[in-house]
Amino acid sequence: MEIRFILNGRPQAVETDPDRRVVDLLREGLQCTGTKEGCGSGECGACTILVDGESRLACLMVAAQLEGRQVTTIEGLADGQDLHPLQKAFVECGAVQCGFCTPGMILSAAALLTEKPAPTREEIREGLSGNLCRCTGYQKIVDAVEAAAPLLHQDAAPTPGKPAPGSSGRQGILLPERSAGEGDPARALPGLRTAARSGQPKGGATAGRSVFLPESLAELWSCLDKEPGAAVFAGGTDLFVLLRAGRRTVPALIGLERIAELQAIREEGEFLWIGAGATHGRLLAEARIGETLPVLARALRTLGSPQIRHMGTLGGNLCTASPAGDALPPLYVLDAELVLRSSKGERRLPIKEFITGPGKTRLSEGEILTEVRVRKPAAFNVQHFEKIGQRKALACSVASLSALVRISEAGKIEAVRLAWGSVGETVVTAPLVEALLTGRQSAPGLWTEAAALARQSVSPIEDLRATAAYRRAVSGNLLLRLGASLTSRT
Ligand SMILES: Cc1cc2nc3c(=O)[nH]c(=O)nc-3n(C[C@H](O)[C@H](O)[C@H](O)COP(=O)(O)OP(=O)(O)OC[C@H]3O[C@@H](n4cnc5c(N)ncnc54)[C@H](O)[C@@H]3O)c2cc1C
Ligand code: FES
Ligand code: FES
Known part of the structure; x- marks a missing residue:
């Protein structure tokens, strides 16, 4: 089939299999060999490209998805012989050794600096956390991005009679100017x-x-x-x-x-409705989610990498039904209801009934998850999420704890909901632990007792990430940490 899109500011109409991986189309079909393939499974970031200004992974996209999109690869950054300020900074700061990771790093940095013109070093590390470098080390890479940031936005300042490069969209701030019409797929491709x-x-x-x-x-x-x-x-x-x-x-x-219809996020009275097709990045950018459902927002912030969050969706996380799915435990404590639709009609299921085992759900043939309905948890004054992984970014959970708590000023626990991820075949809830805590005064002794009971309530398995014994111990420790933070409030 023919796929038409804008590549580095120029229209492309390319004949290709619709399911060809974008990394292969770019490298072999369009000679954009700056897009590298490292792992081929979303882990290394070497294949990072910008699609409509957002960083995505070309190894996890198929060609048909590019139709009508604006794509930027590393070849689109330099303006003729003039290197882009980020490229210059990488050279000047010694941030390149073998160079294999560099195109992906620079495009992730470009996406970050478009969103955050003056990031802190911590924010730069977070923005590049989906890109691995095996030889330079990250210090000089962070130096380079920090050095380039002010130059980019200086360049973006409008000059009299000339629109600012950034005025036509997110990508414009960072890219060399093209002639009129080239950045707009509709104008460039009638x-x-x-x-x-x-x-x-x-x-x-x-x-x-x-x-x-x-x-x-x-x-x-x-x-x-x-x-x-x-x-x-x-x-x-x-x-x-x-x-x-x-x-x-x-x-x-x-x-x-x-x-x-699958992307919408809407409020109706005491409920928030979240489209199953909303990406994690979109949810994190939505103030209502951060303010009303911090337990979910905190979980999503730990999920994958910036590129994975730009691509992955809440619906995908739920339908994968992995015991390590980070959005699942928050939605258990929020008692979310899922809307399933097919051409024949609609039905609703509580999340606890939707997920039936690892990788298993109640979805029928021809049915999809369209929305997630969450009641605003106004009755709780603490929302808590903590995840233990093997590293800070791109870490599948070894164990996580989500909690909603109503605690009085005097430290009495009036209501509590708890859910653990990665310590059972599906999300683990522990009604006995909740019953033990409810109505009691928050105190170290109580939390020690609750942690012991939690360790008995989980049924972890051993895998490459952790032993069952470690996961059991950590399940209790996560509760002890929640207890310590609650006890220190009073
Ligand atoms: C490198 C890497 C790191 C990752 N890190 C994490 C992590 O830290 N935490 C975590 O939880 N996950 C992680 N994941 C897994 C994944 O990114 C998430 O589960 C993500 O939310 C999946 O969403 P998706 O839209 O990409 O799903 P897809 O891959 O598009 O779909 C997944 C499954 O769900 C089905 N599906 C999707 N949407 C619907 C729908 N609306 N209705 C019916 N069926 C549907 C599909 O048919 C498919 O079976 C990681 C993945 C990678 C590659
Ligand atoms: S090649 Fe490693 S993330 Fe795509
Ligand atoms: S410079 Fe070699 S992998 Fe980063």
């Missing part, structure tokens, strides 16, 4: 928007799998009817890893990313 709005599922059958990108639920039902064995994907950060590893095979792919 007919593109018309095609995108035509209501026809995009994609097509080729030697590879068909990829469909419906733009409404009505189109989705029609795709699902026509392609009964097709796999649905949202961000692809779980599914494409499985496909790549050969742990799953599917005849066709149906992407949810263009269905606006």
Whole structure:
């Protein structure tokens, strides 16, 4: 099929299999060999590109997803012979040794500096946490980004009679100027928007799998009817890893990313409704989530890397139903209700009934998760999330604890809800521990007793990340830490 998009400011119309990995299309089809492939599974960041200004991983995207998008690779940063300020800073600060990680690092830095013009060193580390370097070390890389930051935004200042490079969109701040129309897919590729709005599922059958990108639920039902064995994907950060590893095979792919009905976040009285297709990044950017559901926001902040959060969705996390899924324990304590829809109708299930085991849910054939409904937890004055992983970023949880607590000024625990991640086949709740704590005065002795009971309540397994004994001990320790923070309040 033909895919049309803007690559480094210039229109492209490329004939390719719709399910070809973007990293392969860029490197082999379009000679953008600056996009590197390290791990091929989302872990190293070497394949980072910008899609509509956001950092994404080209190894976990398929070509059809590029239709109508603006893509920036490292080749698009320099302006002819003039290196981009970030590239200059990397050279001047000695932030490049073998150079394999450098294109991905620079594009992640570009995305970060667009969002945060003057980041702290800690914020730079966080912004680059999805990019691994095996030879330079991170100190000089952070130095380079810190040195480039003020130069970029100086360049972006408007000059009389000339629009600021940043005035036309997020990418503009950081990229060399192109001639008029080149940055706008609709102007550069006449007919593109018309095609995108035509209501026809995009994609097509080729030697590879068909990829469909419906733009409404009505189109989705029609795709699902026509392609009964097709796999649905949202961000692809779980599914494409499985496909790549050969742990799953599917005849066709149906992407949810263009269905606006799945992205909405809305408030109705005491409820927040979150579209299943909202990415973690989108949720974190939404003030309502941070203010009303800090337990969920804190969990999402620890999930994956900036690139994974730009791609992965809440719905994908729930439907993967991994015991290590970071959004699950917060949604258990929030008693979330999930809305499942198919062409035949809608049903609702409490999250505890939706997830039935590791990787198992109550989703039926042809059904998708459309929304998550959460009652605002006004009755609780403490929301808590803590995750133990093997490292700070890109760490799958070894154990996590989510909690909602209502505690009086005098330190009496009036109500408590607890849920642990990664210490059982699914999320673990512990009604006995909650009963022990409720109505009692927060005190070290009480929390020691509760931690002992929590260790008996979990049923962890051993895997490459941790032994069962370690996970059991940590489950109690997480509760002790919650207790210490509550006791110190009073
Ligand atoms: C490098 C890396 C690091 C990661 N780190 C973490 C981490 O720290 N914590 C964590 O929890 N996860 C992590 N993940 C896993 C993953 O990123 C998350 O689970 C993410 O939320 C998945 O969302 P997605 O939209 O990409 O799912 P997809 O891959 O698109 O889909 C996953 C599954 O859900 C189904 N699905 C998706 N959306 C729907 C829907 N609306 N209705 C019905 N079915 C649907 C798909 O068919 C598929 O089976 C990591 C993944 C990678 C590659
Ligand atoms: S190649 Fe490692 S994240 Fe894509
Ligand atoms: S410079 Fe070699 S991996 Fe970073």
